[in-house]
Amino acid sequence: MHALERREAIIVLDYGSQYSRLITRRIRECQVYSELVPANTTLEDLQKNAHLDIKGFIFSGGPSSVYDADAPLCDPAILNSGLPILGICYGMQLLAQELGGHVAPTQGLREYGPATIEVLPEAAEDKQIFRIFEGISATPQQTDNLDASQPEVLRLPAWMSHGDSVDKLPEGFRVLARTESNPVAAIGDARGYIGLQFHPEVTHTPQGKEIIRNFLFRICHCEASWTAGHVIDEAVDLIRQQVGSDHVICGLSGGVDSAVAALLIHKAIGDQLTCIFVDTGLLRAGEREQVEETFANHMHIPLVVVDARQRFLDKLANVSDPERKRKIIGAEFISIFEDEAVRLAETQENVTFLAQGTLYPDVIESTSHDTATTAKSIKSHHNVGGLPSEMKLKLVEPLRMLFKDEVREIGAALGLPEEWVWRHPFPGPGLAIRVIGAVDEPKLKVLREADRIVIEEIRKAGIYRELGQAFAVLTPVQSVGVMGDYRTYAYLVAVRAVTTGDFMTADWARLPDELLGRISNRLTNEIAEINRVVYDITSKPPSTIEWE
Structure with a gap:
């Protein structure tokens, strides 16, 4: 592929979901190019980029309700473009409403967290609409406890996060899946318009990537050319x-x-x-x-x-x-x-x-x-x-x-x-934003040596590649300590280690107690200016990975 050739692309419209960037990454992982754009982006603006061959759209989830007066909508030209559209959560509700359906607050149980979707056997009869679930099967673990009298029903674990539901389908749509508390968990029509009330982009939906692949390759007919x-x-x-x-x-x-x-x-x-x-x-x-x-x-x-x-x-x-x-x-x-x-x-x-x-x-x-x-x-x-x-x-x-x-x-x-x-990321401002507060050479010397010890011990433990980032932070806090027969008043150092797939979100790493003990022991024994060590156990969000 060269610069002047058109590049197949899936455009993700961002309606404010915390998972919007993750949708874009999941598409890229399937070797299809994708861009994340604001929800109010018009089709005309997108078509100004002559190098993009747009094959379809994905509407992300979001915190709004589609019936609110100030709810974010989409350019009608996108709906009338003839290109496939996948609506996820809020995106499904928006798709349904804008095409003549209706959305209302959920009458049954609101769904937040894990759920099981049941793909309707009768939906499989319409092969054109059913392509979003085509070729997907339950794993043995997902079928072990199911009623043997219903062997043809496909049940899949999924991640839900919604308080509204589609209670009237647009003309030409049919229900593809349901949950115990929601009769409309997935919808579709023959034009390649698909709505999913659950989130296929998160790891809590194990077959989610297969569902996204179906949209890309069976519905949008993309090629895996983003290599x-x-x-x-x-x-x-x-x-x-x-x-x-x-x-x-x-x-x-x-x-x-x-x-x-x-x-x-x-x-x-x-x-x-x-x-x-x-x-x-x-x-x-x-x-x-x-x-x-x-x-x-x-x-x-x-x-x-x-x-x-x-x-x-x-x-x-x-x-x-x-x-x-x-x-x-x-x-x-x-x-x-x-x-x-x-x-x-x-x-x-x-x-x-x-x-x-x-x-x-x-x-x-x-x-x-x-x-x-x-x-x-x-x-x-x-x-x-x-x-x-x-x-x-x-x-x-x-x-x-x-x-x-x-x-x-x-x-x-x-x-x-x-x-x-595979080296861990290092911020452009360097150690200046890992020294909390004013920066000077003595503090940098302490932090540089502390950071060296942290990374050295993580490498010795053989888990460096498993972590997205690990480092030490020199805080402005000083506390009383005892070393031998002497009272000390020295720095508190924080150790930060996270696991992440995309650095947009991250979880704190569950480092072994023995490893944390060795790090703490070395920091306080080898660096006289440190007498206390803490471990940061906050995720992103609510924190960022760096402290400053």
């Missing part, structure tokens, strides 16, 4: 078109995202790329040495290392607010890159582009989709919201529409060493 090889080819073409004969500088952070961005750009334009690694003094232990070894010596990509440790510390002196820290660091990065661009221009003409490893979750979190036109910012990502508006360099962001798992797959295909491919 690492095609993504690389397309990215290379787009980079060449954007950059032309100009030169690019790429800021390496030491993480997989900026590394993959650099490899893609180098594949596209070769020596027109110069990588710049800025030693901010906010790095993990051994970061600078590893970058120099991998890129300059192993990958043979031009690399400039800038020692700016004191420069960043001076700018961050006495700054406690996390957003201010992010903005200061972002602005200082750009200032350094612009200085380097001027220096490089003495030997290379037209250094006009700055490359970054911005990912799709960064973009979504910095300007999250709302059902209205106003985007709600969660926090400023260094790669997105921390850049000054007056910067002179133009941005190249080849990973901007990719999720982390896709980036890792591309990195492996490009020959990035496995240690880099």
